[in-house]
Amino acid sequence: MGQARPDTRLKIQGAATVLFRRNGYSGTGLKRIATEAEAPFGSIYHFFPGGKQQLAEEVIRTSGAEYGQMVLALLDSVPDPVESVVHAFQAAADHLTATDYADACPIATVALEVAGTDEVLRVATAEVFAGWVGAGEQWFARWVSDQDAARSLAYSMIMILEGAFVLSRAARDPEPLRVAGRSMAELLRTAIDRAGRRPNR
Amino acid sequence: MGQARPDTRLKIQGAATVLFRRNGYSGTGLKRIATEAEAPFGSIYHFFPGGKQQLAEEVIRTSGAEYGQMVLALLDSVPDPVESVVHAFQAAADHLTATDYADACPIATVALEVAGTDEVLRVATAEVFAGWVGAGEQWFARWVSDQDAARSLAYSMIMILEGAFVLSRAARDPEPLRVAGRSMAELLRTAIDRAGRRPNR
DNA sequence: GTCTATAGATTGATAGAC
DNA sequence: GTCTATCAATCTATAGAC
Numbered sequence: 139m140g141q142a143r144p145d146t147r148l149k150i151q152g153a154a155t156v157l158f159r160r161n162g163y164s165g166t167g168l169k170r171i172a173t174e175a176e177a178p179f180g181s182i183y184h185f186f187p188g189g190k191q192q193l194a195e196e197v198i199r200t201s202g203a204e205y206g207q208m209v210l211a212l213l214d215s216v217p218d219p220v221e222s223v224v225h226a227f228q229a230a231a232d233h234l235t236a237t238d239y240a241d242a243c244p245i246a247t248v249a250l251e252v253a254g255t256d257e258v259l260r261v262a263t264a265e266v267f268a269g270w271v272g273a274g275e276q277w278f279a280r281w282v283s284d285q286d287a288a289r290s291l292a293y294s295m296i297m298i299l300e301g302a303f304v305l306s307r308a309a310r311d312p313e314p315l316r317v318a319g320r321s322m323a324e325l326l327r328t329a330i331d332r333a334g335r336r337p338n339r
Numbered sequence: 340m341g342q343a344r345p346d347t348r349l350k351i352q353g354a355a356t357v358l359f360r361r362n363g364y365s366g367t368g369l370k371r372i373a374t375e376a377e378a379p380f381g382s383i384y385h386f387f388p389g390g391k392q393q394l395a396e397e398v399i400r401t402s403g404a405e406y407g408q409m410v411l412a413l414l415d416s417v418p419d420p421v422e423s424v425v426h427a428f429q430a431a432a433d434h435l436t437a438t439d440y441a442d443a444c445p446i447a448t449v450a451l452e453v454a455g456t457d458e459v460l461r462v463a464t465a466e467v468f469a470g471w472v473g474a475g476e477q478w479f480a481r482w483v484s485d486q487d488a489a490r491s492l493a494y495s496m497i498m499i500l501e502g503a504f505v506l507s508r509a510a511r512d513p514e515p516l517r518v519a520g521r522s523m524a525e526l527l528r529t530a531i532d533r534a535g536r537r538p539n540r
Numbered sequence: 541g542t543c544t545a546t547a548g549a550t551t552g553a554t555a556g557a558c
Numbered sequence: 559g560t561c562t563a564t565c566a567a568t569c570t571a572t573a574g575a576c
Contacts, residue, residue, distance in 0.1 A: 146559090146560090160455050160456075161365075161452070161455065161456055162363065162365060162451065162452045163365075163366075164362075164363060164365035164366035164452075165364075165365035165452055165456065167550070167551060167552080168551080168552060168553085169550075169551080169552090177560095178560060178561045178562080179561080179562085180554090180555095180559095180560070180561055180562075181559080181560070181561080182553095183552095183553070183554075184559065184560080189552065189553065190552065190553090239454065239455065240455050246451060246505055247448075247451040247452060249505055249508070249509045250363065250447060250448040250451060250504075250505060250508065251362070251363045251365075251366055251448060251452070253440065253508040253509055254361050254362065254439075254440065254441050254508070255362055255366065260509060260511075263509045264509040264510040264511070267505075267506050267509055267510065268510070290518050290521065290522060293506070293515055293518045293519070293522075294499065294518065294519065294522040296502065296506065297498075297499050297501075297502030297503045297505070297506060297515060297518075297519050298495065298498050298499045298502055299502065300498075300501065300502035300505045300506070301497065301498030301499055301500065301501035301502035301503075301505075302498045302502075303451075304447055304450055304451060304468075304498070304501045304502075305468050305494070305497065305498060305501070307450070307451065307454035307455070308450045308454055308461060308464045308465040308468055309465040309468065309469070310461075310465070314494055314498060317491050317494045317495065317498075318494070318495065318498050320491065321491060321494075321495040321526055324526060324529060325522055325525060325526060328525060328529055347541090347542085368568070368569060368570085369569080369570065369571085370568075370569080370570090378542095379542060379543045379544080380543080380544085381541095381542070381543055381544075381572090381573095382541085382542070382543080384570095384571070384572075385541070385542080390570070390571065391569095391570065391571090
């Protein structure tokens with residue numbers, strides 16, 4: 139009676155998002171996804187006729203977009219940009235330790251796995267990253283007038299964050315993420331200083 | 340006659356190194372490794388009684404150490420440290436494109452895959468990264484007297500390199516690696532400047 | 541030590557009853 | 559739309575002939 143209508147399709151996508159993020163693409167079986175989603179196995183192919191690939195593509199695009207928005211919202215929650223960067227990396231570190239080093243980037247593991255083996259999924263990950271770079275570029279452009287510099291900062295923040303996730307998860311230690319935050323703050327400070335001294339590079 | 344004695348064990352380890360690097364741990368089957376190594380399947384368990392895990396652990400430690408030494412040699416091939424960093428990232432970009440975006444970091448994909456699922460392999464990747472950080476710290480300490488600053492630079496270089504590999508492989512574009520090189524050079528320049536102005540932080 | 545055959549579990553995917 | 563049964567392939571791992 140009035141059960142919350144959990145929506146099988148969403149439950150499957152949600153379980154797949156968690157499992158792909160934590161165990162990767164090859165490391166996650168459809169059977170496990172169905173079990174974790176408390177959904178019948180056949181429902182996967184009912185809602186995702188393209189099978190594992192289609193499910194993964196939707197997971198990549200959806201969770202990628204959500205994660206990008208989450209990070210942007212985090213950056214906007216602190217007024218000073220340099221402090222904001224440090225705060226965002228600290229928040230990532232806190233979340234990582236709070237989830238026992240499970241929840242880092244939602245798509246990085248899959249991105250590395252499929253880069254050379256599945257063209258559809260590779261393009262999906264590339265487009266997610268491109269979206270992040272574009273959004274980050276706009277954010278940094280608020281503090282750095284030179285568009286090229288803003289774009290480089292966006293690239294660098296995403297890259298050092300991804301690398302920090304790799305090292306922090308491997309070592310089960312949040313320290314790499316904190317170091318990454320300080321380095322990124324340093325880069326931003328330098329860019330802002332330079333813009334002040336000689337506008338437009 | 341006098342055939343080069345290719346050493347079955349080495350052939351297996353070599354094939355596994357290539358396949359783990361390109362397709363990941365879960366994505367690489369032992370059958371495929373045996374085929375690629377032109378070795379009988381049973382030889383894998385003869386030389387690696389611990390099975391896939393033991394083989395992977397040896398691959399992680401060996402290829403990790405080799406890669407670290409290779410990068411250090413690359414850094415030492417250019418006298419000026421800032422130029423050297425840019426040069427090293429450019430070399431990584433060249434190698435990546437030359438191998439059709441297959442050969443990036445030898446252990447990053449596996450590191451992310453096993454971080455939450457295989458404690459033995461997680462520790463192996465963590466120790467490889469720790470070795471890189473230590474070696475990098477010593478290298479940067481030649482130009483930056485503050486040991487903490489040298490350590491942060493080593494961390495940052497490894498992290499931004501790893502992140503750049505993720506983005507470059509996903510986009511099939513060497514540009515992220517070049518941006519990463521410039522950012523890392525910028526960080527080093529700043530650290531050297533600061534050390535000059537106020538020694539020991 | 542080399543190599544084959546195969547066990548036993550699990551994979552992605554499909555068919556078809558309900 | 560839901561769910562079960564099953565297929566063919568592949569996985570890791572082992573047994574045992576040579």
